[in-house]
Amino acid sequence: MKAMSLELVKGSIDESSETVNITWMLPRYLSKEHLVLLITRMKEWEMKMEQVINLVETQASELLTN
Secondary structure, three states, rough: HHHHOOOOEEEEOOOOEEEEEEEOOOOOOOOHHHHHHHHHHHHHHHHHHHHHHHHHHHHHHHHHOO
């Protein structure tokens, strides 16, 4: 998301299908090491979002009854 906000990459985030589509990246700015770091951070973000979803799903009944 930070790379998108800095316009280093362009693409879209589809929350309903849980995908990120990168269509363009700034040439010669992102080295292979930068791309590996970007992939790692996106995987970490995905795991955190799964934890949040699981938390909300497990506590949804409590939220609805109060």
